[in-house]
Amino acid sequence: MTNKSVGRFPDPHDFKVPKELEGWEDMYPPQRLFSQDRAEWEKRHFWFQDKIHAPEPLYPLDDIFQEAWQIALSQYTTRVFCIPPAQGIAQRIVGCYMYITPVEPPPPEVIGKKAELFGKRVPYVFQNYNKLWEHWYDRFQELGKEMEALKIPSEFDEFVPEHEVMPIPKGYTQAQDLIESFNTIISLIFKAWQFHFQYLNLAYLAYLMFVDTARKLFPGIKESTIGKMVAGADVSMFRPEEELCRLSRLAMSQSPVSKVLKKDVSAAEKIKELQGSEPGRMWLEEMERIKNPWFYVSCGSGWYHYEGSWVTKMDVPFSYLKSYVERLEKGEKIERSLTSISEERDRIVAEYRALIKSDDDRKSFDDAFNVVRSIYRYAEDHLFWVEHWLHTIWFRRIRDFGNLLAKYNVLKQPDDIYLFNRFEVPMLLEDLATSWALGVGAPTRGKYWQEKAAKREKILEAARNWHAVPALGVPPTEVSEPFTVMLWGITTETVSEWLKGADVKGAGELNELKGFASSAGIAEGPARVLKLLEDIVKIQPGEILVAPCTNPSWAPVFTKIKGAVTDIGGLTSHAAIVSREYGLPAVTGTGVATSTIKTGDIVRLDGSTGIVTIVKRAK
Structure with a gap:
């Protein structure tokens, strides 16, 4: 339900983007856009810009992550764990920026059906999470290995090699490998995002349930106090930083190494100098040992191809190492104080638990606390393995496709592949494969693809210089969808602040x-x-x-x-x-x-x- 009394943002169907963005719609599949045939449904919803997952204009191929999570997040809420009365999160793109909305609740009879399934399925996950996490981890590692192993040719053979012809012809060529590999990598990234949300909705739900329990038992308790009750987690997402701290302390034990790390030169120059001494080589060996997976961490969010990862932009982790070594020399502590945070958590939990008077209430608190302490760490564990480790592999393999297209002048630069969406890239690959199959001198449509890429790059540059509005449509009377509140932090009060910001001169x-x-x-x-x-x-x-x-x-x-x-x-x-x-x-x-x-x-x-x-x- 919309709340017309508090003002509104622009109507997404009438909203005009700057003329410099003309043609932006052609970059994305039609289902990603606002449309007149869905206008009645779209107008019933309030759309806000997703600055968590898409704070910058979306390159067409980078949009695949957004497409994947729209399905994955929503289905676990609506079809798998059946959280009543929540539905999914819908997406639309305007002027290269993504806007999202929580879908309106289903009819009461559907909520009732979901409640029955919810009561059976969710407690099982809460009770068996540790075992289920191990299974999740093993399966996800296998998915990453499959992506690593894809056959993507670096160039086409002039002639198919002899062993693929005799004694028994292989039956297909590199051209088929190329097309199959792209189809497979698309399937794998969608499957990866299915895994991503397998338990994430429930992790946030567990937090919401704990918050609700705490509020009922301790009226007036602050949100920040509840937050402290679940702090102190040993999770994968903090491991890269912990490894940097460990490498910094290792460098401090070897004076030649710490001196090199403090120099104002590139990572490549530091590595070259470290290779010249025994302590340096030993330190580098340790760094190489932990690189995969712990340097497979994005330099940004993991959502954009141009961000790079530590393993591809070594200047980033080396800049952190330089800072850490300098701080260690000053006697400063560089690690997060997990022990003190955990002790503070235990103290607060004990103090509040002591205030509970009945055994039933104490059991309710203990049950909610134990569940959230168990499954809540999934929020940061999965984050590393999906958005960072796997996305690093994805970007490297996609660049392999881009390298091939650039080598044969279908594109000017390898990264130009990101200027085409996942439905368009197969056309480029087919164009190249066809040219190779036809024989010497058969042209591709390289000029056409390159002109399209250049036009789209200009549109994206214009989008970067445009200050997109934070929201579209009429604000809701109440926001209750758990992801919207807990992850994006969108509430009726938040929207009022947005309107206040939009109203001032x-x-x-x-x-x-x-x-x-x-x-x-x-x-x-x-x-x-x-x-x-x-x-x-x-x-x-x-x-x-x-x-x-x-x-x-x-x-x-x-x-x-x-x-x-x-x-x-x-x-x-x-x-x-x-x-x-x-x-x-x-x-x-x-x-x-x-x-x-x-x-x-x-x-x-x-x-x-x-x-x-x-x-x-x-x-």
């Missing part, structure tokens, strides 16, 4: 923002607004991080900053989780922080109330 007129009280504590300091991935290296000790959302690969900077503020994200967003794990104050889901706060502004954030105040504007 300039962002500079807002001096106070409200968001989720995601991690307790108060911090004040100069703001560092991060809108571009490469700006992460500019963060200075003691600053307040302000970003659309935070990326998991930023974990190493969380030991430098005082606190974090985000545009989007709820109590289970990465910014919220990682801030609690590092004991930092955080306010998430403010809606307009990056457009209101400027780098150098002195800001004060209260992670217990969710209020961010601009104390003094930078000159």
Whole structure:
């Protein structure tokens, strides 16, 4: 139900994008766009920009992750674990940006059917999660190995080799391998995202159930206090940063190594110098040993091909290593204090548990707490293995296709393959395979594909320079879909803040923002607004991080900053989780922080109330 009394955002069916974006619709499949034939249904929903998964304009092939999660997230809610009354999350693209909406609840009779299945299926997962996680992990590793093993030719043979003809002809050629491999990798990435959401909805549901239990037993308890009760997790997503800390301490035990790591030169130069000494070679051997999987972590979110990973952009982890070594020399602690965070968690849980008077209430609390402590870590465990480890493999294999297309001048650059969506790339591959099969001198439509790619690159550049509106349509009366609240942090109050930000003449007129009280504590300091991935290296000790959302690969900077503020994200967003794990104050889901706060502004954030105040504007 929409809430017309609180104002509205532009109608998605009448909304006009800048003329520089003309032709953007052709980049995406028709089902990804708003349409007149679905207008009645679309107008009943409130659409907000997904700054967690798609904060930047979407390259057509990068959009495949979004397509995959729309199906995966939604089906586990609606068809598998049947969470009543929630439905799925729908997506639409406008001007190269993605907008999403929680689908309206189903009829009462469907909710009743779902409730029966929910009661059978969900408790089973909660009771058997540890065993189920092991099974999930093994299957996902196999999927990654299958993607690694795909046959993608680096070039076409002039003639099929003899062993493929005699004594028994193989029956097909590299051309078929090429086409089959692309079809397979598409299938694998969709399947990977099916695995991604296998238990994620339930992990968030377990958190919601624990929050509900805590609120009933302890009226007035703060969200930040509840967050502390589930902090202190040993999960895969923090392992890359832990390995960097370990490598830094190892370097400190070998003076020649630490001296090299502190130099202001490229990672390649440091590696070359380290290879020249025995301590350096030993240190490099240790780094190589843990590279796969722990350097298979995106330099950003894992959603965009141009972000790269530590393993492909070694300057990134080496910049963190340099900072760690310098801090160790000053006697600073570089690791997150897991022990103190866990002790604080146990203390708070014990204090509140002691307030419970009845055995039944105590059992309700214990059951909810044990479930959330067990399955909640899936939120950060799966994150590493899917968005980082597997996506690193995906990007490398897709580049193999791009290299082949560029080698034969179908495309100018390998990464131009991302300017075509998953339905279009097979046309490019078929064009190349046909040209090879026809024989010497048979042309491809390379000129056509290259002109299309160049036009689309210009459209995406224009989209980057466009400040897209945060939402479309009429805000809802109430937001209850669990993912919307817990992950994106979208509530009726959040939307009101967005409207407030949209109504003022300039962002500079807002001096106070409200968001989720995601991690307790108060911090004040100069703001560092991060809108571009490469700006992460500019963060200075003691600053307040302000970003659309935070990326998991930023974990190493969380030991430098005082606190974090985000545009989007709820109590289970990465910014919220990682801030609690590092004991930092955080306010998430403010809606307009990056457009209101400027780098150098002195800001004060209260992670217990969710209020961010601009104390003094930078000159």
